[in-house]
Amino acid sequence: GENVEQHPSTLSVQEGDSAVIKCTYSDSASNYFPWYKQELGKRPQLIIDIRSNVGEKKDQRIAVTLNKTAKHFSLHITETQPEDSAVYFCAASKGGFNKFYFGSGTKLNVKP
Amino acid sequence: GAVVSQHPSRVICKSGTSVKIECRSLDFQATTMFWYRQFPKQSLMLMATSNEGSKATYEQGVEKDKFLINHASLTLSTLTVTSAHPEDSSFYICSAAPTDTQYFGPGTRLTVL
Numbered sequence: 557g558e559n560v561e562q563h564p565s566t567l568s569v570q571e572g573d574s575a576v577i578k579c580t581y582s583d584s585a586s587n588y589f590p591w592y593k594q595e596l597g598k599r600p601q602l603i604i605d606i607r608s609n610v611g612e613k614k615d616q617r618i619a620v621t622l623n624k625t626a627k628h629f630s631l632h633i634t635e636t637q638p639e640d641s642a643v644y645f646c647a648a649s650k651g652g653f654n655k656f657y658f659g660s661g662t663k664l665n666v667k668p
Numbered sequence: 669g670a671v672v673s674q675h676p677s678r679v680i681c682k683s684g685t686s687v688k689i690e691c692r693s694l695d696f697q698a699t700t701m702f703w704y705r706q707f708p709k710q711s712l713m714l715m716a717t718s719n720e721g722s723k724a725t726y727e728q729g730v731e732k733d734k735f736l737i738n739h740a741s742l743t744l745s746t747l748t749v750t751s752a753h754p755e756d757s758s759f760y761i762c763s764a765a766p767t768d769t770q771y772f773g774p775g776t777r778l779t780v781l
Contacts, residue, residue, distance in 0.1 A: 588768050599761060599772040600712070645711060651768045653700040658711045 558583040560648050562659025570667050575636050577662045579646035580628040586648040589622060589629045590656070595642045603644075604631070607651070636666045671695050672764050674773030681752055682781055689747045689776045691762030697742035698764035703735075706759045706775075718745040752780040 559582040569575050579589075587608035592600035606613045606620045606629065613620050617636075622629040633640055643663050647656040671694040681687050691701055701718040716737050717725040724737035734756075736748040745764075749756055757780045763770040 590769060592772075597775075599774045602769060602771065605769060649768065653765055653768065655702065655714055655717055656770060658714075660711045 558586055558648055558657040560646060560657045560659045562646050562662060564662060565660065566663045566665070568665045568667065569636050571636060571638060573636055575631075575633045575640070575664055575666075577631045577644055577646070577664070578628060579630070579648075579659050580626075581648040581657070582627065583648070583650075584624075584627065585650050586657075588649045588651045589620070590647050590649075591620060591631050592645045592647070593642045594645065594661075600645060633664075636664075638666050638668050640664060641666045670766055670769075670771040672762065672771050672773040674762055674776055676776060677774060678777045678779075680779045680781065683753055684751055686748055686750045687752055687778060689749075689760055689762075689778075691745045691747070691764065691773050693743045693764040693766070693771075696764075696766040698745075698766065699742060700765055701739060701745040702763045702765075702770060703737060703745075703747050704761045704763065706761060708759075712761065715747075720745075749778065752778070754780045756780050 562579045590605035593603045594600040604620050606622050617634045619632040643661045645661050646659040649656045673692045675690045699720045703715045704712040715730045718737045718739040720739045726732045739745040761775040762773045
C-alpha cells in the first residue's frame, strides 16, 4: 500500500520568513495530493491541493510543488504570519473517492 | 460550500455503554464518507470507509463489531462505539467527499470513564 512520509516534524520560523514542508510517497498510482492545516482541537482544513498533471500550484502566500519522478511534493509558505502556526498534514490518494494516506504532520511555529 | 457537521462535539460516558456519533454533509451529497481517529499530537488514522447503501470497509486492525458504521442516506453516516472502554477515548473525525477532496467535520471528543 501507499506510504507517505513527512518532514520535518516541527518547524520554527521567524515571522516574515518562508517555511517549507516536504512529503514523499511510495505508490506511483497516487495522483492527488492535498494539504491540510489543523489548529489545536479543530478540524483539518484544506489549504491547497495538486493533481499529478500539474507540477506547481500557487494560491497567494501558499504554493505546492510536485515531482512525480522522485515521488515527492512540498508545501511552501512565504511571508509567514503568527496565524500560520498550526499542524500541517500532507496526504496522497489515487483520486476519485479513494482513501487518503496522511503524513505524520508538521507542527509549524511562527514566532512574532 | 462543502460543509460537514458532526454531532455531538463532546461526549463523556461510562465504561460499557454505547455512543453514537453522527456525520452529515450539509450542502452536498456524499456516497462516500470516512471515519478517522486522532490521538493527541498524532496524525489522522483512518478507521473505515463508509459507503451509502452498502457495508463499510474497515482498515486492518479496526474491530468492525466494536465500531459500527451505518451510511443510511447520501448525507448521513453514523459511527457507534459499542461497549466503550477507556482505551476508546479519543478524537473521532469524519470526512465527506463531494469530489476527490475530503472535507472534515469538527470532530467528536469521546471520553470513557
